Amino acid sequence: MIIETLGKVVIIFAIAFAVLLALTLFLCFFIFRTKKIIFPNFVLFIISLLYEPLRRLLSFFRVDPTLIDRVSVEIRNALNYLDFAATSMEERVLLLPQCIRSMECPAKLSSVDGIHCMECGKCAIAELSAISKELGIRMYISPGGTFTGRIFMHSRPKAVVGVACYPNLYEGMLNAKLMGVPAQGVPLTTLGCVNTTVDYEEIINKCKMQITKSK
Ligand code: SF4
Known part of the structure; x- marks a missing residue:
């Protein structure tokens, strides 16, 4: 029975x-x-x-199993929009993966806050760095997963724009949610450990997102 x-x-x-x-x-x-x-x-x-x-x-x-990650990122981007857009530029952090750097990158690695771009012009990060400074957003380049957490703790952002492959974005945005930080994710357009690519226009648009106040 x-x-x-x-x-x-x-x-x-x-x-x-x-x-x-x-x-x-x-x-x-x-x-x-x-x-x-x-x-x-x-x-x-x-x-x-x-x-x-x-x-x-x-x-x-x-x-493709990353369908799950893609959908999650899309949903989180939409759900986080208002909270993200309500933050000031100074409260935001742009987190980039090291794999989008030029292979000849001369930047030095700091054990505290990742790779310091020298704006040498060998890759498009130079432009992102200049735009970030102009906007007042702090930009970090992370050499890897555990380092990303360290940078996060060091910078203590109120909002974050993260760039990564879909599975890493899924994980990163979930962690940001658990910390109460609204995140916007931008996926890499080609994958790999080096020479990856991303839509830089999309990164800049995400960084600039703000609530448009009605007059
Ligand atoms: S622009 Fe910055 S990240 Fe790109 S290669 Fe030069 S120092 Fe490295």
Whole structure:
């Protein structure tokens, strides 16, 4: 009797799990295709709960598993918009990965706040650095994951624009959320450990985002 009841409970849980996976994937595909964000908090909650199973399922069906990360980043960008836009430029931090630097970058690494761009002009970070200074935003270049956390603690931002591959953006934006910092994510357009690319225009637009006050 007990075994029979236990069996039924297991089957109910298995069906509920499968339905939840299918529903979340359906919502992710819908958001990805239409760019319409529906049930954002529900989708983010289920994704954070079932992140690995969802990615594995997509891989099994030969679908790019970063779909989950892409949708999460899109949702968080939308949800964070108002809180981010309400912060002043001085409260914001622009966090860049070291992989977008030139291979011949002469910048030095500080153990406290990452790589210090010298604006040598060998890569587009020079322009970003100049624009950041003009806007009053602090810009950091992180050599890696643990360093990013250190920079975050050092700079104590009220808002952050992060650049990374989708999986790292997913993780970074989740951590920022847990710290109560509204983040805007900009994905890399080509991946790798070196010579990666990104839409610089998008970074600048995100950095400049502000609430337009009606007259
Ligand atoms: S512009 Fe800055 S980040 Fe780019 S190569 Fe020169 S020093 Fe390095």
